[in-house]
Amino acid sequence: MRVSEVKQPEKVINELLLFIRKVLVEPDINAKALDIARKYANEKNADELIAEELSSTTNVKIPAKHSDADKLFLQVLRDVIRDEKALY
Template sequence: MSVIQVKNKERVINELMLFIRKVFAEPEICTIAKEITRKHMSSPNAAALIAEELSATTNVKIPLEHSEADDLFLDLLIDIVKDETALY
């Protein structure tokens, strides 16, 4: 693995850790994020819509150009909500 790839992975991990800290500080973010995801997950541009509304309603700020960590987080949110609906 090249130095650039290692640094990129470190950056992604650091971004995800920052988000996890925010969630532990404000646990209601999880509930809000899942509600927003349920609302937009069937849209063709679901990730962008989820990111936009989440940024507007919480202290989680996802820029218009998503980083790899942003994409991982948004994919995880959609998977979590899909798993919830699959259980019923």
């Protein structure tokens, strides 16, 4: 999903703001999220695996049916991991 494809921008923005607040309150989420994304980056169902483990180990809860904001967040995680690999 691309940012331009988001259908309900206000809802997505509000969800992402909530997530950013959680990260600021619990800064370990960022490192955990990236570690989890690295772990599952090459799996066929990476988004589901990342969401499940992140939900079970942090205060970030990503439901089984991913919202647009969830999809964007998971895409950003995958992009960051891909960019890391490109640097090496």
